[in-house]
Amino acid sequence: MTDVIPAPALTRVPVRGGATFPVRRIYCVGRNFADHAKEMGAEAPAAKSDRGSPVFFSKPTDALALDGTAAYPPGTQNLHHEIELVVALGHDAPAGMLAVEDAQALVFGYGVGLDLTRRDLQAAAKANGLPWDTAKGFDQSAPMSELVPAAQIGDLASRTLSLHVNGTLRQQSRLDQMIWDVPDILHELSKLYALRAGDLIFMGTPAGVAALEAGDVCIGRLDDLIELNCRILPPAV
Numbered sequence: 001m002t003d004v005i006p007a008p009a010l011t012r013v014p015v016r017g018g019a020t021f022p023v024r025r026i027y028c029v030g031r032n033f034a035d036h037a038k039e040m041g042a043e044a045p046a047a048k049s050d051r052g053s054p055v056f057f058s059k060p061t062d063a064l065a066l067d068g069t070a071a072y073p074p075g076t077q078n079l080h081h082e083i084e085l086v087v088a089l090g091h092d093a094p095a096g097m098l099a100v101e102d103a104q105a106l107v108f109g110y111g112v113g114l115d116l117t118r119r120d121l122q123a124a125a126k127a128n129g130l131p132w133d134t135a136k137g138f139d140q141s142a143p144m145s146e147l148v149p150a151a152q153i154g155d156l157a158s159r160t161l162s163l164h165v166n167g168t169l170r171q172q173s174r175l176d177q178m179i180w181d182v183p184d185i186l187h188e189l190s191k192l193y194a195l196r197a198g199d200l201i202f203m204g205t206p207a208g209v210a211a212l213e214a215g216d217v218c219i220g221r222l223d224d225l226i227e228l229n230c231r232i233l234p235p236a237v
């Protein structure tokens, strides 16, 4: 059979060392750092046993911006940065619910990404009980670094995620401040979706989210192990 249109390109994230990682889906976690939940006016759980269920949303795979730039999007007056750990799955989950203790074995590696957000549209969606798609899933809303194999990163809990904008530190947190760690999130996602090799998970952002303007230069880091560079370009139109 012949395609009636040219097949859309599969998004591939570079992997350190020269290979590429073909992307199947992008899941995102909301409110995974207590300090960020508080700055957004949400309740932060007092203890792990009170944490309830995580907030999930998605971005389209072609929202990834991999060339070091992202255009300021249309339709917003308040584009925000959210620096996040990105997890890449190298294996399919078994059928049914994934046990927390089996989850780490699915992980191929890690990157650093920006969950760019039209904060004004998100606030309006929240106020009206509407979906977040236009606030979160727009073109070039997911700038991302290369992926680094998990073995080169080691234990995540003591690692520090940070974001500088134009040389000024905007966001910084150790990853042990995540309310749900990587195995917890994979376990929770598996209750809702069949996880597959090729899936990316944006793990949520710490406090310090703020506005970006065209011309801003963002540098996200996981210690000195992974670096994301992204310059915000003027609107495309």
Ligand code: MN
Binding pocket: 028, 029, 030, 082, 084, 115, 204, 205
């Ligand atoms: Mn986020």
